[in-house]
Amino acid sequence: MIDIFISSSIKDIEWVKRIQEHLEPLLRKKNLSLWSYDFLYPGVDIQETIKRAIEESQAIIVLISSNYLNSQLPEVELSQIVKTHKKDKNKIFLIIISSDISSSVPTLIKDFQSVGSFSEPLGQLSEQKQEKALTKLTELIDHCVSAKSKKVYNDVANIGNVVNNIFIQGNIKLGNKNDHK
Numbered sequence: 001m002i003d004i005f006i007s008s009s010i011k012d013i014e015w016v017k018r019i020q021e022h023l024e025p026l027l028r029k030k031n032l033s034l035w036s037y038d039f040l041y042p043g044v045d046i047q048e049t050i051k052r053a054i055e056e057s058q059a060i061i062v063l064i065s066s067n068y069l070n071s072q073l074p075e076v077e078l079s080q081i082v083k084t085h086k087k088d089k090n091k092i093f094l095i096i097i098s099s100d101i102s103s104s105v106p107t108l109i110k111d112f113q114s115v116g117s118f119s120e121p122l123g124q125l126s127e128q129k130q131e132k133a134l135t136k137l138t139e140l141i142d143h144c145v146s147a148k149s150k151k152v153y154n155d156v157a158n159i160g161n162v163v164n165n166i167f168i169q170g171n172i173k174l175g176n177k178n179d180h181k
Contacts, residue, residue, distance in 0.1 A: 002034070003058050005056075007060060009065060020036070030147035062095065064098070096114050115134075
């Protein structure tokens, strides 16, 4: 299960890493998972993996740059993101990191909330303002994602005792969380 999905060009990996660093405390606090291209490994069906990650996500971050717009991502991945958003109402956050791209941004995403703008993209801001924007992004994502609850097991557990140096094994049925009401 993926909770937060980052859509980006592989050429923008430094931005992805910065965002991951900002999200790390939130991921730990709410027991959330994150997916980005650096989690792909050889042998997986890339398109199916990406599609499933998008569909499972509560929040999707899209790094808009000239690298992103000059790739195939807007045609394939972005259309899947918007389609899933319309169906499941997951939240989409655009991060504008390049200024030379406003005319090539697909119209299907121009109405989504963005961090940065075409007149002030994150890539042109001071380090302090970039950090402030990424902190704000983390806060916005925190408000839209649900914490995962701890899994309660309702199964059989093996238990055992040692009596006079002899291991005695038994089974016990774990109760439902509602058994203690």
